[in-house]
Amino acid sequence: xxxxxxxxxxxxxxxxxxxxxxxQQVVFSLLPICLFFIYQYxxxxxxxxxxxxxxxxxxERLFVRQGGQAGDVSDWSATITGILLALxxxxxxxxxxxxxxxxxxxxxxxxxxxxxxxxxFNPALVGRAFVQAAFPxxxxxxxxxxxxxxFSEFIPSSLALPFMQPASTEAWVKAMxxxxxTSATPLAKxxxxxxxxxxxxxxxxxxxxxxxxxxxxLILICGAxxxxxxxxxWRIPVSILGAAGITALALYGFxxxxxxxxxxxxxxxxxxxxxxxxxxxxxxxxVTPKGMWVYGxxxxxxxxxxxxxxGLPEGVMYAILIANAASPxxxxxxxxxxxxxxxxGRVRRATYPLHPSYISREEDGASAPKKLFxxxxxx
Amino acid sequence: MNLGQxxxxxxxxxxxxxxxxxxxxxxxxxxxxxxxxxxxxxxxxGVATTFVLICSCLLVSLLRxxxxxxxxxxxxxxxxxxxxTVTDYAIQAISLTxxxxxxxxxxxxxxxxxxxxxxxxxxxxxxxxxxxINAAGMGAGFTIGLLALGxxxxxxxxGTLFGISLFGANFQPWVIMVLxxxxxxxxxxxxxxxxxxxxxxxxxxxxxxxxxxxxQHA
Numbered sequence: 001x002x003x004x005x006x007x008x009x010x011x012x013x014x015x016x017x018x019x020x021x022x023x024q025q026v027v028f029s030l031l032p033i034c035l036f037f038i039y040q041y042x043x044x045x046x047x048x049x050x051x052x053x054x055x056x057x058x059x060e061r062l063f064v065r066q067g068g069q070a071g072d073v074s075d076w077s078a079t080i081t082g083i084l085l086a087l088x089x090x091x092x093x094x095x096x097x098x099x100x101x102x103x104x105x106x107x108x109x110x111x112x113x114x115x116x117x118x119x120x121f122n123p124a125l126v127g128r129a130f131v132q133a134a135f136p137x138x139x140x141x142x143x144x145x146x147x148x149x150x151f152s153e154f155i156p157s158s159l160a161l162p163f164m165q166p167a168s169t170e171a172w173v174k175a176m177x178x179x180x181x182t183s184a185t186p187l188a189k190x191x192x193x194x195x196x197x198x199x200x201x202x203x204x205x206x207x208x209x210x211x212x213x214x215x216x217x218l219i220l221i222c223g224a225x226x227x228x229x230x231x232x233x234w235r236i237p238v239s240i241l242g243a244a245g246i247t248a249l250a251l252y253g254f255x256x257x258x259x260x261x262x263x264x265x266x267x268x269x270x271x272x273x274x275x276x277x278x279x280x281x282x283x284x285x286x287v288t289p290k291g292m293w294v295y296g297x298x299x300x301x302x303x304x305x306x307x308x309x310x311g312l313p314e315g316v317m318y319a320i321l322i323a324n325a326a327s328p329x330x331x332x333x334x335x336x337x338x339x340x341x342x343x344x345g346r347v348r349r350a351t352y353p354l355h356p357s358y359i360s361r362e363e364d365g366a367s368a369p370k371k372l373f374x375x376x377x378x379x
Numbered sequence: 380m381n382l383g384q385x386x387x388x389x390x391x392x393x394x395x396x397x398x399x400x401x402x403x404x405x406x407x408x409x410x411x412x413x414x415x416x417x418x419x420x421x422x423x424x425g426v427a428t429t430f431v432l433i434c435s436c437l438l439v440s441l442l443r444x445x446x447x448x449x450x451x452x453x454x455x456x457x458x459x460x461x462x463x464t465v466t467d468y469a470i471q472a473i474s475l476t477x478x479x480x481x482x483x484x485x486x487x488x489x490x491x492x493x494x495x496x497x498x499x500x501x502x503x504x505x506x507x508x509x510x511x512i513n514a515a516g517m518g519a520g521f522t523i524g525l526l527a528l529g530x531x532x533x534x535x536x537x538g539t540l541f542g543i544s545l546f547g548a549n550f551q552p553w554v555i556m557v558l559x560x561x562x563x564x565x566x567x568x569x570x571x572x573x574x575x576x577x578x579x580x581x582x583x584x585x586x587x588x589x590x591x592x593x594x595q596h597a
Contacts, residue, residue, distance in 0.1 A: 135554070164546070164550065
């Protein structure tokens with residue numbers, strides 16, 4: 001008689017948290033932001049969110065069916081991609097271009113790498129980068145928020161026929177019965193005209209007719225909910241905003257005339273949305289706590305550098321994409337030390353394949369290190 | 380005679396289909412990605428390369444017993460460079476706009492690995508006639524490859540095909556398609572299509588082969 005002993009490695013206890021549940025919670029937390037976006041821009045924004053999400057879901061369905069990839073539309077991940085992509089686009093973005101962005105996001109950003117959990121880059125940002133390169137004029141034309149009649153008529157550029165140029169929104173905005181309207185985003189205004197918007201106006205996005213996305217305050221609240229329920233790691237947004245703030249503060253202290261104040265840097269553009277929702281994508285960010293700090297700091301610094309020193313007013317997208325590419329490397333150099341391994345101030349590391357020294361030895365052609373790490377059990 | 384004809388045809392089709400330089404062998408990627416912003420550029424580049432390919436393969440094949448093994452690569456380069464110079468001047472004489480559009484890539488045909496590869500791997504081992512037929516097939520395959528890329532990129536990037544407007548004046552050009560990333564995307568798309576087709580063909584062929592084997596055993 002011998003009892004069967006099952007030998008297996010950790011994890012031994014599984015949480016009840018599944019991919020579907022996490023993704024679902026993220027979608028729920030995005031809903032208030034979507035509603036606010038629709039409140040700002042009316043039916044054009046609603047149509048954009050629906051069209052982009054639908055094109056993401058349809059592409060996901062096609063690739064899952066055809067390629068036998070893991071995941072399905074029911075796991076909500078393509079829905080998140082679609083909503084985030086729509087929120088990062090201007091509200092009057094032509095719907096057919098939005099559909100193209102959605103298709104590219106899922107097809108090139110996700111399915112090409114093998115589906116859910118295997119993508120190297122955030123799919124929503126891949127889609128946005130594609131349309132930014134393909135349609136630079138359309139993606140730069142914002143419309144002011146809170147226009148009268150936004151719930152009864154579309155922004156004219158929204159309804160462009162497929163493959164056709166969108167109508168210019170400039171004349172349409174000028175015809176509005178309001179004074180002092182501007183279609184430039186606060187970042188573009190700062191970059192090209194040197195006008196810095198106030199931090200309190202930016203924080204709520206409620207004042208006046210600014211061409212901005214959803215309110216950073218709302219995004220932070222929704223992100224705080226997710227972080228408190230541990231659906232995202234608080235370290236990434238904190239380190240992104242911290243690094244961006246410190247970099248901007250240092251430059252502001254250096255030359256307050258040339259550089260805007262750090263609050264403007266933090267609250268304008270898509271930095272908060274990117275920090276809370278895009279950079280925290282689980283598949284594309286490091287898993288080690290130290291790595292998350294490095295990753296966040298990289299995004300924060302790059303964002304400010306791109307905004308200041310490049311021709312583009314906004315740099316969050318490229319900063320996150322670059323950090324996504326670097327995230328496996330960051331993970332490798334920030335492997336945690338196992339508990340109890342420090343001796344005499346010297347940290348002994350476990351030797352397992354992810355450790356950099358092990359990898360370099362392996363590349364040299366040597367076999368696995370002779371002295372393997374074995375925990376000493378005191379009896 | 381019939382058999383000979385079939386073999387000739389196979390030799391020619393080799394480059395167009397089974398060993399297509401662009402889609403299957405992925406050779407000569409530099410001009411493939413760089414000059415295919417429009418269909419006319421792609422076509423002229425393809426024709427120029429085909430001309431150089433046929434002429435140099437013929438000459439290499441004729442001289443294959445004369446060329447010393449030690450200096451064969453240098454000799455091939457000299458032969459290829461001769462015909463590239465001819466092409467260069469010919470294009471300059473025919474159309475200066477086209478010459479400007481293709482830029483340095485005409486001269487760079489010299490180092491196109493399709494040509495050197497054919498000279499080294501094929502033309503230096505076979506009779507002149509076979510070499511020319513094979514080179515013509517390869518050239519046609521290369522031209523088809525470039526044209527496939529150039530057509531898609533011109534339609535999306537400019538809304539035209541061979542300069543003729545397809546969608547009217549209101550067409551929204553996809554700027555990315557005439558930029559280098561667009562070249563990679565379109566090439567990737569075509570490679571995907573070819574790989575998918577080849578996989579399907581193999582799948583379809585597999586049960587038939589197994590069935591044939593089964594019959595033999597029986």
